[in-house]
Amino acid sequence: MAEPAISADGIRKTYRGAQTPALNGFDLEVPGGMVYGLLGPNGAGKTTAVRILATLMRLDAGRAVVAGHDVSTEAARVRQRIGLVGQYAAVDEILSGRQNLVLFGRLNHLGQARAVSRADELLERFGLAEAGGKPVAKYSGGMRRRLDLAASLIVSPEVLFVDEPTTGLDPQGRQEVWSALRELVAGGTTILLTTQYLEEADQLAHRIAMLWHGRVVSEGTPDELKATIGGDWIDLAFADADQARQALPTVAAHADGEPRTEEHRISVPVRQRTRALIAISTALAADGVEPVEVNLRRPTLDEVFLDLHRKQGDKQEVAA
Amino acid sequence: MTAVLGETWVLARRELTHWRQQPAGVIVNWLFTVMIALMFGGLFGGAIGEDYFDYLMPGMFALTMFFGVEATMTAVSTDAAKGVTDRFRSLPIHSASVVLGRCLADLMNSAVGLVVLVGAAAALGWRWQEGLGRALAAFGLLLLLRFALLWVGIFLGLVVKGPESVTMVQILVWPVGFLSGVFVDPATMPSWLGTIAQWNPLSATAAASRDLFGNPGLIPDHAMLLAALWPLLLTAIFLPLSVHRHRRLGS
Ligand SMILES: Nc1ncnc2c1ncn2[C@@H]1O[C@H](COP(=O)(O)OP(=O)(O)O)[C@@H](O)[C@H]1O
Numbered sequence: 001m002a003e004p005a006i007s008a009d010g011i012r013k014t015y016r017g018a019q020t021p022a023l024n025g026f027d028l029e030v031p032g033g034m035v036y037g038l039l040g041p042n043g044a045g046k047t048t049a050v051r052i053l054a055t056l057m058r059l060d061a062g063r064a065v066v067a068g069h070d071v072s073t074e075a076a077r078v079r080q081r082i083g084l085v086g087q088y089a090a091v092d093e094i095l096s097g098r099q100n101l102v103l104f105g106r107l108n109h110l111g112q113a114r115a116v117s118r119a120d121e122l123l124e125r126f127g128l129a130e131a132g133g134k135p136v137a138k139y140s141g142g143m144r145r146r147l148d149l150a151a152s153l154i155v156s157p158e159v160l161f162v163d164e165p166t167t168g169l170d171p172q173g174r175q176e177v178w179s180a181l182r183e184l185v186a187g188g189t190t191i192l193l194t195t196q197y198l199e200e201a202d203q204l205a206h207r208i209a210m211l212w213h214g215r216v217v218s219e220g221t222p223d224e225l226k227a228t229i230g231g232d233w234i235d236l237a238f239a240d241a242d243q244a245r246q247a248l249p250t251v252a253a254h255a256d257g258e259p260r261t262e263e264h265r266i267s268v269p270v271r272q273r274t275r276a277l278i279a280i281s282t283a284l285a286a287d288g289v290e291p292v293e294v295n296l297r298r299p300t301l302d303e304v305f306l307d308l309h310r311k312q313g314d315k316q317e318v319a320a
Numbered sequence: 321m322t323a324v325l326g327e328t329w330v331l332a333r334r335e336l337t338h339w340r341q342q343p344a345g346v347i348v349n350w351l352f353t354v355m356i357a358l359m360f361g362g363l364f365g366g367a368i369g370e371d372y373f374d375y376l377m378p379g380m381f382a383l384t385m386f387f388g389v390e391a392t393m394t395a396v397s398t399d400a401a402k403g404v405t406d407r408f409r410s411l412p413i414h415s416a417s418v419v420l421g422r423c424l425a426d427l428m429n430s431a432v433g434l435v436v437l438v439g440a441a442a443a444l445g446w447r448w449q450e451g452l453g454r455a456l457a458a459f460g461l462l463l464l465l466r467f468a469l470l471w472v473g474i475f476l477g478l479v480v481k482g483p484e485s486v487t488m489v490q491i492l493v494w495p496v497g498f499l500s501g502v503f504v505d506p507a508t509m510p511s512w513l514g515t516i517a518q519w520n521p522l523s524a525t526a527a528a529s530r531d532l533f534g535n536p537g538l539i540p541d542h543a544m545l546l547a548a549l550w551p552l553l554l555t556a557i558f559l560p561l562s563v564h565r566h567r568r569l570g571s
């Protein structure tokens with residue numbers, strides 16, 4: 001079997017002065033040549049994991065191997081093989097896009113002429129050829145992100161870390177960054193992508209690990225992940241909030257988890273979709289409060305994390 | 321070694337590109353000390369005496385070096401805040417290159433600032449009186465002070481949290497500048513203020529430059545020695561602190 005592009009084993013990291021560890025037994029195995037999504041809410045430890053794997057930060061305990069080299073003992077070798085796109089676009093705002101790429105090209109030890117031609121290639125490829133001469137301060141969020149991506153690809157890295165590439169971007173910027181990332185994947189680079197959005201991981205990643213309080217709590221393909229956690233959800237909409245309130249006890253009785261209500265809507269997790277759907281519809285019809293709209297769907301990330309949160313809370317209560 | 325030099329030059333040249341991209345900003349910066357010199361020379365010259373301008377100029381040269389702290393600090397903290405420092409650290413370059421590039425860029429900036437101010441002073445009649453050799457020695461001492469203050473600036477840039485703290489240092493720069501032998505002789509100040517001003521590293525460099533340029537002003541004992549020792553002491557303290565801070569970025 002081929003060696004994984006990234007492997008992390010029991011990484012622990014506690015920030016100076018912090019009460020709880022940012023990473024608490026972080027394990028990860030990323031096979032080469034795929035986009036791997038590291039999915040977690042704000043504060044889960046995504047950035048910490050990326051910074052450790054990219055040799056920017058030391059780990060307290062555990063071991064990590066990236067592109068065949070140990071991040072603790074062979075940091076310089078790792079750095080020759082990776083690219084990093086940090087959570088905030090790390091480009092010089094005073095310089096133009098082209099000047100940035102030439103600068104980073106020179107720092108990757110390309111000669112001046114080669115650095116310039118490589119900069120032009122990359123500007124073209126990321127749709128920045130026209131804006132290449134403008135100072136980065138005048139770029140939109142999506143353009144900065146793409147420039148940031150381009151700067152990480154000056155010498156094709158074996159492994160690319162991309163930390164929350166679309167957080168804070170508008171839908172247009174998000175689309176631009178997604179298509180840039182898709183193109184990279186086609187090129188065969190291994191990418192570790194962190195995100196807070198299930199949709200993004202779903203769109204781009206071949207496999208996903210879910211990070212929760214500094215530890216991977218679930219791992220698999222996007223479909224596997226959604227299937228194992230919480231099953232499906234049924235959304236019901238009623239004529240008004242009063243009707244929804246009336247229907248709630250009946251709906252809750254047939255649900256496999258806590259229902260969530262919002263004005264005239266009720267959402268409930270169910271394990272067996274068809275059976276639950278029939279049971280709820282029949283019971284509501286008998287009560288005389290029929291929904292105006294019924295929808296069966298996969299859980300959203302928010303629901304997945306709320307579910308995890310509840311389980312985590314239950315465990316802590318048991319422990320206490 | 322040659323790799324370090326090459327990387328250092330590439331990074332220093334980034335600063336030159338900044339000048340080209342935003343010429344107004346740097347030019348205003350260089351002219352700022354000229355304005356201060358004109359203002360104080362004009363305001364106090366009449367009250368203090370005819371040769372006040374000649375007294376003031378070496379102090380202004382030292383002050384120009386001192387103002388560089390702020391420039392270094394701003395550049396370092398901006399790079400850290402924007403993630404540019406992290407990008408440099410993730411590149412296969414020597415970590416010394418990043419710091420040396422900063423050094424070279426800031427020394428170039430201050431040297432140009434000094435040349436502009438010296439040019440303006442000369443146009444208004446200021447002269448060095450004791451030959452080119454001693455004048456060059458004075459410029460050497462001034463740049464030595466700037467070199468020492470680089471490490472203070474890098475340290476502060478790595479310590480401060482964002483642009484708000486930069487503003488604070490920008491304000492603090494003034495009392496430190498005034499409480500020195502830059503504008504007036506510390507001997508004329510109330511005694512406790514005078515003592516503080518006497519011990520201000522700026523005073524030593526200002527006094528030694530006056531001596532070397534042959535400009536008026538009482539030259540305290542050991543001015544030359546202090547002007548050499550102060551920067552070395554500052555470097556001995558702040559260079560290791562900066563290196564330590566830089567290492568701590570990764571912990
Ligand atoms: N420099 C720091 N000092 C102290 N605590 C930090 C620092 N950076 C992050 N943390 C904490 O570590 C945890 C993980 O943060 P982070 O890795 O940034 O999460 P994410 O990227 O998933 O949002 C959070 O609780 C955060 O508050």
Ligand SMILES: [Mg+2]
Nearest residue numbers: 046047087164
């Ligand atoms: Mg983060």
